Amino acid sequence: MTAILYSLCGATGVHYSPHVWKCIMALEHKGLSYTLQPVSFGEIKHIEDGSFSSVPVLNDGGTILGDSFSIAEHLEKHYPSLPSLFQGQGGCAVSRFVESYCKTTLHPPLSVAAALDMHNLMGPADQDYFRTAREKRFGKSLEEVAEGGMKALQSLPEKLAPIRDIVTERDWIGGDKPLFADYILFGTLQWVQVCGCPVVLEETDPVHQWFQRCLGLYNATG
Amino acid sequence: MTAILYSLCGATGVHYSPHVWKCIMALEHKGLSYTLQPVSFGEIKHIEDGSFSSVPVLNDGGTILGDSFSIAEHLEKHYPSLPSLFQGQGGCAVSRFVESYCKTTLHPPLSVAAALDMHNLMGPADQDYFRTAREKRFGKSLEEVAEGGMKALQSLPEKLAPIRDIVTERDWIGGDKPLFADYILFGTLQWVQVCGCPVVLEETDPVHQWFQRCLGLYNATG
Numbered sequence: 402m403t404a405i406l407y408s409l410c411g412a413t414g415v416h417y418s419p420h421v422w423k424c425i426m427a428l429e430h431k432g433l434s435y436t437l438q439p440v441s442f443g444e445i446k447h448i449e450d451g452s453f454s455s456v457p458v459l460n461d462g463g464t465i466l467g468d469s470f471s472i473a474e475h476l477e478k479h480y481p482s483l484p485s486l487f488q489g490q491g492g493c494a495v496s497r498f499v500e501s502y503c504k505t506t507l508h509p510p511l512s513v514a515a516a517l518d519m520h521n522l523m524g525p526a527d528q529d530y531f532r533t534a535r536e537k538r539f540g541k542s543l544e545e546v547a548e549g550g551m552k553a554l555q556s557l558p559e560k561l562a563p564i565r566d567i568v569t570e571r572d573w574i575g576g577d578k579p580l581f582a583d584y585i586l587f588g589t590l591q592w593v594q595v596c597g598c599p600v601v602l603e604e605t606d607p608v609h610q611w612f613q614r615c616l617g618l619y620n621a622t623g
Numbered sequence: 624m625t626a627i628l629y630s631l632c633g634a635t636g637v638h639y640s641p642h643v644w645k646c647i648m649a650l651e652h653k654g655l656s657y658t659l660q661p662v663s664f665g666e667i668k669h670i671e672d673g674s675f676s677s678v679p680v681l682n683d684g685g686t687i688l689g690d691s692f693s694i695a696e697h698l699e700k701h702y703p704s705l706p707s708l709f710q711g712q713g714g715c716a717v718s719r720f721v722e723s724y725c726k727t728t729l730h731p732p733l734s735v736a737a738a739l740d741m742h743n744l745m746g747p748a749d750q751d752y753f754r755t756a757r758e759k760r761f762g763k764s765l766e767e768v769a770e771g772g773m774k775a776l777q778s779l780p781e782k783l784a785p786i787r788d789i790v791t792e793r794d795w796i797g798g799d800k801p802l803f804a805d806y807i808l809f810g811t812l813q814w815v816q817v818c819g820c821p822v823v824l825e826e827t828d829p830v831h832q833w834f835q836r837c838l839g840l841y842n843a844t845g
Binding site: 499 | 711
């Protein structure tokens with residue numbers, strides 16, 4: 402049975418949730434069949450049984466669950482004979498640290514830098530909701546947030562130092578092959594890339610080269 | 624046979640290498656018998672066959688190797704029936720990211736902050752060597768470096784944000800039990816603590832509480 406992955410989608414069809422991208426990569430890694438079901442912000446509360454307030458949501462043959470890490474754990478548990486996302490219990494546990502790093506170090510500057518680009522992708526109803534929520538959070542207009550965002554982006558290459566260090570020594574955070582740990586970071590960078598936010602890394606930057614390797618893994622990113 | 628772990632040691636007997644501390648914890652985790660062989664900077668080149676330029680060095684029944692991560696991998700491979708340090712291949716791979724995080728994010732400010740305290744622990748010959756090397760690297764006196772170090776320390780709580788995030792949700796980076804990933808970070812913080820450098824975290828800080836849990840694991844840290 403083909404799984405359904407609900408994905409936050411712009412008016413022009415761009416999938417722009419970092420957490421959905423982690424799940425797209427996890428499904429591709431397992432080689433599972435799935436369809437992407439686009440939803441707007443306003444439609445999230447109507448997904449499946451109406452109990453979700455964010456995406457991703459996965460319906461895997463009647464098993465319905467949210468949260469990207471929980472979805473990866475579900476896929477690992479239910480499809481143990483397909484390529485592993487964690488390579489063992491320790492890989493699952495320590496991947497949480499990659500999640501914590503992305504959440505605390507990268508998401509704050511990127512969510513500022515990409516705010517206006519995200520807004521511009523949305524349909525009118527989502528734009529109203531998003532602008533109101535973000536302007537309340539930041540205490541200024543989205544356009545002013547975007548100006549500050551360019552400054553926030555300048556700190557990105559330095560904030561990526563731990564990633565640069567590991568992917569200088571090996572191709573993947575997972576070692577000689579990608580694991581869910583790679584997809585956690587990939588989702589974070591792919592999110593801002595598909596929004597059109599200019600995350601510029603030097604072509605010689607090992608992080609850029611790792612990101613290009615991720616883009617080349619599956620058709621989903623083409 | 625009791626293994627020998629060569630450890631950089633001050634004139635008063637303080638073991639002050641972060642990388643040796645990782646190995647102490649790994650040996651304790653495995654429940655292996657070992658002795659700590661103190662060496663000064665000047666004695667490192669005389670360890671075993673004379674091919675090492677840094678500690679730790681482990682002599683495990685005639686197998687002699689350096690580098691803390693390699694030592695952990697050796698212990699995991701050669702004592703598979705003892706408690707696991709990685710819980711699988713993925714745990715080993717992704718633990719490298721914890722190493723990269725510590726190396727790029729924590730070691731630079733801590734090595735500045737602890738420079739004078741480290742110097743003050745050493746015997747006279749090591750002090751001369753260390754002062755000359757560090758003053759050349761920083762381009763100022765060790766005392767001036769120490770002054771700047773207090774400023775560097777102020778950034779520490781913020782730099783620990785990814786750790787704070789993960790140990791708020793679970794007791795260990797390894798999940799419900801400590802793994803080598805925990806000991807990588809522990810070694811980094813224990814290094815500056817045993818030097819007497821004031822790494823002050825609030826008692827309510829989950830990182831402080833995690834560090835206290837680490838200190839309570841084995842007698843070695845008592």
